[in-house]
Amino acid sequence: MAKPELTASEQPCELKDAAPPPAAGQPTVVDFQSVTKTFDADTPRAFTAIRDVTFAVENIPDIGEFIGILGPSGCGKSTVLRLIAGLAPQFPATSGSVMVHGEPVAEPGPDRGFVFQDYANFPHRTVLDNVAFGLECQQVPEKERRERAREWIAKVGLDPKKDALKYPHQLSGGMNQRVAIARTLIMHPRIILMDEPFGALDPTTRQRMQDLLVTLWRELEATVFFITHDVPEAVYLGDRVFIFTPSPGTIAHQLAVAPPDRPAREMQQETAFLESVRHVRSLLDKLEAEKHNQSP
Amino acid sequence: MASKFNQWWKRTRTIRDAPSYAEGLLFGAACVGLVLLVWWLLTLGEGDARLVDAYTLPSPRETFESFPELWKRELSRSILISLIRVLGGFLLAAAIGVPLGIVAGSYLRVAAFFKPLVIFGRSIPIAALIPLTMVWFGLGEFNKVMFIFLATIAFVIFDTLNTVHAVPDRFIDTAYTLGARGSRKKGARIAALAGLVYGLLIMLGWHLMRDDPARTLATELTSSGAWIRFTAGFVAGFALWFPIAGHQVLRKVILPLALPDIVNSLRLIFGLAFGYIMLAEVINAKTGIGALIINSQRRGFQEHIYLCLLIITLLAWAIDRSIMLLQRQLFPHIKHGEA
Numbered sequence: 001m002a003k004p005e006l007t008a009s010e011q012p013c014e015l016k017d018a019a020p021p022p023a024a025g026q027p028t029v030v031d032f033q034s035v036t037k038t039f040d041a042d043t044p045r046a047f048t049a050i051r052d053v054t055f056a057v058e059n060i061p062d063i064g065e066f067i068g069i070l071g072p073s074g075c076g077k078s079t080v081l082r083l084i085a086g087l088a089p090q091f092p093a094t095s096g097s098v099m100v101h102g103e104p105v106a107e108p109g110p111d112r113g114f115v116f117q118d119y120a121n122f123p124h125r126t127v128l129d130n131v132a133f134g135l136e137c138q139q140v141p142e143k144e145r146r147e148r149a150r151e152w153i154a155k156v157g158l159d160p161k162k163d164a165l166k167y168p169h170q171l172s173g174g175m176n177q178r179v180a181i182a183r184t185l186i187m188h189p190r191i192i193l194m195d196e197p198f199g200a201l202d203p204t205t206r207q208r209m210q211d212l213l214v215t216l217w218r219e220l221e222a223t224v225f226f227i228t229h230d231v232p233e234a235v236y237l238g239d240r241v242f243i244f245t246p247s248p249g250t251i252a253h254q255l256a257v258a259p260p261d262r263p264a265r266e267m268q269q270e271t272a273f274l275e276s277v278r279h280v281r282s283l284l285d286k287l288e289a290e291k292h293n294q295s296p
Numbered sequence: 297m298a299s300k301f302n303q304w305w306k307r308t309r310t311i312r313d314a315p316s317y318a319e320g321l322l323f324g325a326a327c328v329g330l331v332l333l334v335w336w337l338l339t340l341g342e343g344d345a346r347l348v349d350a351y352t353l354p355s356p357r358e359t360f361e362s363f364p365e366l367w368k369r370e371l372s373r374s375i376l377i378s379l380i381r382v383l384g385g386f387l388l389a390a391a392i393g394v395p396l397g398i399v400a401g402s403y404l405r406v407a408a409f410f411k412p413l414v415i416f417g418r419s420i421p422i423a424a425l426i427p428l429t430m431v432w433f434g435l436g437e438f439n440k441v442m443f444i445f446l447a448t449i450a451f452v453i454f455d456t457l458n459t460v461h462a463v464p465d466r467f468i469d470t471a472y473t474l475g476a477r478g479s480r481k482k483g484a485r486i487a488a489l490a491g492l493v494y495g496l497l498i499m500l501g502w503h504l505m506r507d508d509p510a511r512t513l514a515t516e517l518t519s520s521g522a523w524i525r526f527t528a529g530f531v532a533g534f535a536l537w538f539p540i541a542g543h544q545v546l547r548k549v550i551l552p553l554a555l556p557d558i559v560n561s562l563r564l565i566f567g568l569a570f571g572y573i574m575l576a577e578v579i580n581a582k583t584g585i586g587a588l589i590i591n592s593q594r595r596g597f598q599e600h601i602y603l604c605l606l607i608i609t610l611l612a613w614a615i616d617r618s619i620m621l622l623q624r625q626l627f628p629h630i631k632h633g634e635a
Contacts, residue, residue: 085469133471167629
């Protein structure tokens with residue numbers, strides 16, 4: 001069964017339950033097969049972060065999919081991202097298989113970029129040296145990596161002349177997140193993992209960053225996994241939205257939504273868009289309510 | 297006028313209300329003035345009229361007027377000797393403790409291995425080590441340097457380890473996802489350089505510590521012992537720095553992120569070491585400020601003891617300040633608080 005097709009012109013924001021994972025043999029970007037992660041297994045402190053997570057992201061040539069991930073706090077959304085990235089202690093999974101481009105994940109690498117909520121820009125490096133960090137690790141000659149870093153500083157909307165030599169503590173939250181994005185994207189990752197990247201930003205800055213992200217994502221044709229607590233953000237940015245159940249998390253719904261083909265401020269005002277946001281919210285509320293009924 | 301005073305009084309009673317720089321200085325000066333005043337009052341008068349006799353506490357005037365005499369007793373040389381001793385032991389402790397702490401803070405099994413030694417070294421009463429160091433390292437300069445080394449090494453390792461451990465995980469995760477990895481070739485080059493420095497320092501430090509005028513540098517350099525020491529230093533330096541230089545996450549992220557705090561804790565430990573050298577010198581030394589103090593006491597120069605205490609305090613403060621200034625220069629991205 002193919003993924004449900006949605007054309008923006010007809011039904012801009014219709015929601016459909018997405019297709020089940022494609023049949024074996026087809027190439028996939030990311031493939032989770034009943035992945036479970038339990039910390040401190042076999043001890044009284046055992047804690048299951050995610051349980052039986054199964055999904056697949058198909059490899060469509062020249063187009064990357066944008067996947068928004070929603071779910072209550074502590075439901076293991078970050079665990080999914082960190083398993084893809086290969087970051088301990090979430091990695092490796094307790095059971096199930098995590099495949100990236102048909103290979104099991106072995107260790108972190110620059111092909112899977114990670115953007116954190118709190119930017120994690122290296123405080124001892126200037127903006128330029130932060131952005132060039134990945135190239136520096138690959139021993140790209142200094143002149144070339146500085147040139148490329150300046151290009152990316154400009155691409156994320158910073159001033160390559162004025163801002164390049166500033167330190168992170170001299171920048172605002174929005175500017176810092178731009179640096180973090182440039183630093184990740186300069187490596188041309190095939191997969192971009194974003195863990196609530198805009199969570200700490202004010203609403204106006206946030207919408208501007210959403211537009212920037214859409215532009216860059218189109219250019220890179222990478223697959224994006226984007227965790228957020230903001231329902232409109234997930235619905236706006238995503239091609240697909242995964243909704244997680246409360247802990248131990250598993251995917252309750254996979255929805256296909258209209259891609260972001262207009263600026264955030266415009267599209268997020270439309271009735272159809274607001275209607276889908278309302279629908280996603282009700283799904284989330286229902287999951288929360290079920291949990292409370294189970295544990296009185 | 298009254299209202300102004302009331303305003304000032306109200307601010308003074310306000311919790312955490314910060315005075316201006318000048319007002320702060322004024323309060324500091326008032327403290328110094330008060331101490332001098334009490335000192336002056338206690339030692340006012342002549343003979344039995346004094347509250348405290350001249351032997352127990354000389355008057356401020358008697359004390360400061362005895363400075364030229366103290367200077368003639370080779371004050372500056374004593375200070376220099378004490379400083380070199382502290383620096384020798386402290387540098388040795390830092391040269392071993394800092395890389396060890398960085399490796400242990402990054403690889404937690406190494407930390408678990410060294411934990412008993414560090415707990416032991418931090419809990420042992422330092423003064424009790426002095427008799428033992430005399431047995432182990434004789435009564436000369438080697439004894440002083442090794443005493444300072446033993447007194448500080450556990451603190452250096454412990455502080456460095458904690459600082460490294462406090463580097464937030466997200467920086468390490470970020471580095472990994474940007475492709476940071478082990479780089480043995482470059483690591484070996486840097487570690488070899490570190491080994492070279494360590495070897496030379498050990499070789500030359502040993503020569504200086506022997507303080508044997510019959511042995512010139514030339515005879516030292518042609519002796520086989522010197523080259524054995526150089527080799528030992530090279531191996532130690534290489535082994536200590538290779539794990540750090542050989543991995544991009546340690547070299548490019550953990551070390552530079554922890555370094556400001558490492559330098560800060562080294563500054564505090566240096567202050568500690570400066571206190572310990574006095575102890576060692578008071579007990580057993582012919583030279584140095586500690587020896588100057590104990591000789592003053594034995595020969596009845598009470599004024600000189602008080603002067604020495606003042607000078608040591610000012611010196612320690614000046615050193616602390618200069619390191620702090622250096623920190624500001626080295627790490628422009630960090631705000632340095634007052635000690």
